[in-house]
Amino acid sequence: MTTSARELLCDLMPSFPVRHSGQIYTDTTQFMNINYGDVIALKERNFLVLRDEAERRFGLEDPKYWVKRCRELNSGKRFILKLVFHEKFEQKIGPLTINCYRSPKKESRILDLIRGDERFMQGKTVLDEAGNPVRILDVISGKSLDNVVEDIDMDHRTYFHEKFPGILEKFIGSCEGIKYMHDNGERHGDVRRDHIYVEYGTGDYRWIDFDYAYESTENPFGLDLFGLGSILLFITGKGVHDAVSLTSSPSGLEFYSSLSPDDFFLIFSHRVINLRKLFPYIPESLNRVLMHFSQGAYITYETIDEMLPDLRQGLKDVSTL
Amino acid sequence: MNFKKILLAVDASENSSRAIEYTGVIIGDAADFQIELLYVERMPERDIFPDETSWQTACEEEKDKIRKFLDQAKSMLLNRGVRPEIVSIRYLKFSDFYGSPNDVGFRGVANQIMHAQQEGNFGTLVVGRRGVSKTEEFLFGSVSTKIIHHIKGCTVWVVE
CATH class of the missing domain: 1.10.510.10 (Transferase(Phosphotransferase) domain 1)
Incomplete structure (x- = not known):
């Protein structure tokens, strides 16, 4: 169940246009429904969704609907939230085609392993109300x-x-x-x-x-x-x-x-x-x-x-x- | 090494079936050989499943498939005239792997087969071969190629 994010946004980010206020999501399972102006609430932290991430390759944009560019309302900092999306797809490597799987748990485990190591992106995993491991990633400028x-x-x-x-x-x-x-x-x-x-x-x-x-x-x-x-x-x-x-x-x-x-x-x-x-x-x-x-x-x-x-x-x- | 002591390393593939057939034909009803059918456990990768339950289910299905295959493998040998008393079956579980998890190649099937060969004093090792391209071998590795490169003091039959 979702509730309006209007009040929360008025309190914590008054500069945000009210007409774009969306819903507050505590369960991110249906990530396709979460868009600009919505807020993802994880424990005590609230993240305003700005847009979906996209991968740019060969001049084309491939939207990643499960990856959200966000601003944390409490701190004002930018983060990338990766939501749970299990996907199996074929990857072409030269003449070979192999099965590839997207594993949120693997990424969470590695984030724990490399915490504080500047050779890697940093982030932590928080479970939403439905138990989905949401990865909160620092933005690398x-x-x-x-x-x-x-x-x-x-x-x-x-x-x-x-x-x-x-x-x-x-x-x-x-x-x-x-x-x-x-x-x-x-x-x-x-x-x-x-x-x-x-x-x-x-x-x-x-x-x-x-x-x-x-x-x-x-x-x-x-x-x-x-x-x-x-x-x-x-x-x-x-x-x-x-x-x-x-x-x-x-x-x-x-x-x-x-x-x-x-x-x-x-x-x-x-x-x-x-x-x-x-x-x-x-x-x-x-x-x-x-x-x-x-x-x-x-x-x-x-x-x-x-x-x-x-x-x-x-x-x-x-x-x- | 006793070359009449044969380690026949298999998985549930067609390549393994060919290796079993070949061994059965070569040995026939000879009495002074020993054949151990060895399977080194390789469970599905945990990370490719969305949850623990589906992974556990896949692991159980894989174990069932392998156990049936090992029984069939023995039957294939017996059908070629191999004496039942010279055939044994070994399912090497991950928990019983040789070496330490920190060793390079610990999880590798080739590595475990070579440990089993050394420990059991097998003079002949039989494996099937997929016939992979050089690219596939580089990216994914090859059990038979690794064995050929690294084994010592043992004859290897690579069945194409």
Whole structure:
């Protein structure tokens, strides 16, 4: 049962237009009904709903109706509330399609695990009146790593010498964050370059979104490792270099034609992973890390522990160029 | 290692059925072999279920399926002429896994199979193979590949 939020909003946020006052929800099960102007009441805390979150990929907005941008009435602070939504869907990874599940409990458990660790988004879980675990997440002021890298306006050589060492160092910190999860029996589940947020001011790299879960496999950390390899490729190359980007010029086409299958990413078979052929100043040590993710790799990484020493050596060599 | 002591590691897959058939045909009614059918427990991932009840139900269904499969596996061997007295069945429960939960790969089926092989002094290990692509192997792993890479002092039959 819901009641009007008008009185509560008049008391705690008099600047909010009365005509937009909605309902007070103590049970968030029907999250589709909760919209702008409604208030989600959790124990002693009240959150005014501002809008649904949306994921922006490839220029399109995909609304996430179970994720609400809110302002806490008592403190005036902004928060993101993630409501319970159990979903099973197919995820395409290169040539493969796998079942993926959204697990609120997994995310709550990880939020408890990484509390106070600045390598991750922070938040806590509160049960609503119906027992739904609502995740109250701090808003990270910043932008995603892919946007940060793409917005650096310089040629690759200058980027690689001036900006990349700092980016790689922070990325290694992010890898150590994922290792911490793995050491504690958890997996991130959705390691992507837009799931690292670079915080304004501090420049800290922080992982977001831990609610993806998968069926058991023999290599439990494979998906996370693939994601890290994919991010490493992106930041090293300052973007993706593939059939589309390279073949748009005659010289690029000639270069692309000279590559062998071993020069490409194992998962995305048109993406060049042997970046040293494209940018010869990339140290061999760093390129070798990338080549663990190539179609020609005989040995691949099974754990982050195996990858980290190689990455650190790569950083050392990049920093002394 | 006694190569006539055979560890036949199975799950309820078609690949396992092929491994069982193969072993049955090779051993036939020979008297001086021992075959242990081993299943390493892999319950459905807890996080993919919305609540405890549905997960428990799925676990019970999985256990039932495996127990039936193990009985069928024994029958398949006997149908190939294998003597009943040389066949045993072992269901390795998660609570009985070898090693410590903090060990790398503790939950891995390959890891547990290799522990069981060492402990039981099995000279021959038989596994089925899914025939996964390199991409799948990287992302999800492969029990047979891990065994081939890491096992010591034991002959491995990988049945395609």
